[in-house]
Amino acid sequence: MSAMREFRRQSIRIIITNEKLFEEFREAKKCVFISGFKGYGMVGYITVTHIVEHLKCGRTGVVITKYMPEAITVDKNGIVSPFELYVCRGTDEMSIMALVNHDLPDVRERTRYADTIIRWVTSIGVNEAVFFGGFDARYRVGDEKLRWVATSMWTRKLEEPKMESGLYIIGPLALFTLFSEIYRLPALVILPYAETSRPDPRAAAIAVETFAKLYGLDIDTRELYEKARLIEEKIMELEEQKEAMQAPPGASERVYM
Structure with a gap:
């Protein structure tokens, strides 16, 4: 058995498990x-998994951390690890x-995780990066569907407004964006x-559609909108049940003229 290709930086290891898929990815004129x-x-997670599923991406590697989450699951392709690479x-x-x-990733190594991943993708010839997250709906000021942020090397603009000064991206998404800026990777x-x-498939659908439009891709989002409809119907049903439980006895029988 031949040795697997591996990139290691401090406590983070990136292991390529399918060399053929990895090389096919690198052969493209543009790598994203x-x-x-x-x-x-859960917008970032739902968006990426939907893109992977609908473009029929293949698993090509895994990321191993020092403080690895002690949980796995299975899918149609076998064991699913916490951090996986698809192409x-x-x-x-x-x-x-x-x-x-x-x-x-564990909070103790999130900085190393982001640093290692972004440093590695720049080293293998990635031209651009696109990251996805959710923006708190309470900050909506008009009828726009999204906000966006880009690193200084990103040259294209979206029609929607950028995120305003004074607001923050937090967590691992912020670190991925920061290291993209540091390593001069064009990132949106x-x-x-x-x-x-709660999970918001409708927001994820908007993210998928924006990504697809940006790169001229055809990615069906009807499934996400249907999931959103079911969630919203369930929430409405629970709200109606809650109101009924809080109403005084006999309230439904009263008549107002």
Whole structure:
């Protein structure tokens, strides 16, 4: 058995488990790296997993950390580890590498995690990065669907307004953006308005559509909108039950003229 390709920096290891897929990714004219986390509305995670599934990306590697989450699950392809790398072709000239964070890296090594990942993707020839997260819907000021932020090397602009000064991106998403700026990787952060207290597939659908438009991709989002509809119906049902329980006895029988 041949040795697997590995990149290591301090306590973080990136192991390539499918060399063929990895090399096919690097052969493309443009290589794009995407990622997100389980932040507001789980938008980053839902968005990336949806893109991976609908573009039929293949698993090409894993990330191993010192404080690895002690949990795994399984899918149709076998064991699912907490941090996985997937690759696929978006178009004939553009390939995508997705880091799927099924869990959050331990707070003690989040800085090393972000530093290692971004340093590595720049070293393998990634041209651009796109990150996804949720933007607290309470800060919506108009009818716009999202806000965005970009590093200084990113040259394109979106139609929607940028994030205003004085507001913050926090957590691992902030660190990925920061190290992209430090290592001069052109990076865009797409932040659709999201519900902060529950998963928000509708916000994820907006993120997917924005990404697809940016790169000329065809990614179906009907499934995400249907999930959003079911969640919203369930919330409405629970609210109605709550109101009924709080109403005084006989209230439904009263008649007002």
